[in-house]
Amino acid sequence: MIVFDHVSKIYPNGTVGLDDVNLTIQDGEFVAIIGRSGAGKSTLLRAVNRMHDISKGTLTVNDTNVSGLRGKALRHFRREIGMVFQSFNLVSRTTVIRNVLSARVPEMPFWRVLLGAFRKEDKITALESLDKVGILDKAYIRADQLSGGQQQRVALARTLAQKPKIILADEPVAALDPVTAKQVMEDFVRINKEMGISILLNIHHVELAIEYADRIIGIRAGKIVYDGPSKEVDQAVLDSIYGEAAKQEATA
Ligand SMILES: Nc1ncnc2c1ncn2[C@@H]1O[C@H](COP(=O)(O)OP(=O)(O)OP(=O)(O)O)[C@@H](O)[C@H]1O
Numbered sequence: 001m002i003v004f005d006h007v008s009k010i011y012p013n014g015t016v017g018l019d020d021v022n023l024t025i026q027d028g029e030f031v032a033i034i035g036r037s038g039a040g041k042s043t044l045l046r047a048v049n050r051m052h053d054i055s056k057g058t059l060t061v062n063d064t065n066v067s068g069l070r071g072k073a074l075r076h077f078r079r080e081i082g083m084v085f086q087s088f089n090l091v092s093r094t095t096v097i098r099n100v101l102s103a104r105v106p107e108m109p110f111w112r113v114l115l116g117a118f119r120k121e122d123k124i125t126a127l128e129s130l131d132k133v134g135i136l137d138k139a140y141i142r143a144d145q146l147s148g149g150q151q152q153r154v155a156l157a158r159t160l161a162q163k164p165k166i167i168l169a170d171e172p173v174a175a176l177d178p179v180t181a182k183q184v185m186e187d188f189v190r191i192n193k194e195m196g197i198s199i200l201l202n203i204h205h206v207e208l209a210i211e212y213a214d215r216i217i218g219i220r221a222g223k224i225v226y227d228g229p230s231k232e233v234d235q236a237v238l239d240s241i242y243g244e245a246a247k248q249e250a251t252a
Pocket residue numbers: 011012013015016017035036037038039040041042043044
């Protein structure tokens with residue numbers, strides 16, 4: 001469970017990233033965060049695994065106060081939270097399986113890392129993860145020879161190999177064409193429903209958010225202005241999240 005209790009984030013230059021956010025996300029939820037550019041979506045997402053420190057309030061993830069974590073405890077905590085980015089962040093000149101196996105490195109003794117001597121269990125985990133996202137047949141192909149959608153699936157498989165309880169996804173389909181974007185969103189749904197992993201995802205495509213997520217969080221200028229089921233998101237809700245921009249687009 002993720003709990004934001006009166007959380008604010010003020011960047012060193014004075015910009016308010018989050019403004020008194022109160023939010024509870026239960027285990028196994030699929031939540032999409034929507035809002036205009038600069039609204040605070042990434043700040044919210046990245047606070048969860050402490051890529052960004054919060055300035056005020058309390059953020060608790062699975063009963064751990066995130067702000068109190070240091071050193072080894074922080075590294076251990078981060079292993080339980082997978083992260084997927086818009087730009088995939090793969091090592092392009094190596095194979096798909098090597099990319100996925102890299103998720104196992106923090107669990108390995110140093111000598112194994114040095115020799116690249118992955119254990120059989122790690123290889124099985126990596127292959128199972130690739131199977132879950134439907135690209136097992138690409139295991140021994142170089143990552144840079146795959147399409148964007150396939151590369152995002154490798155990134156997702158790498159995250160699964162980490163055996164996370166939560167996956168954070170920062171604009172995971174922004175670089176993909178509409179058909180591929182839907183396929184990757186379907187992967188997220190399957191992972192969420194079949195494996196029970198909580199998914200918290202930032203997305204600019206409102207239609208995709210509503211179609212695939214169960215719950216929508218609308219953020220505007222660092223404040224949550226909507227938090228409810230996807231099926232209840234209507235034009236009035238979108239206006240409250242996007243303001244004039246939504247009205248102008250609707251009338252264009
Ligand atoms: N490192 C930083 N230093 C100062 N201000 C920042 C920093 N990162 C983000 N901000 C500011 O905080 C606010 C929220 O940014 P954030 O990246 O969370 O928005 P976003 O909703 O994810 O935007 P986008 O959709 O464009 O990615 C913006 O005003 C942004 O300019």
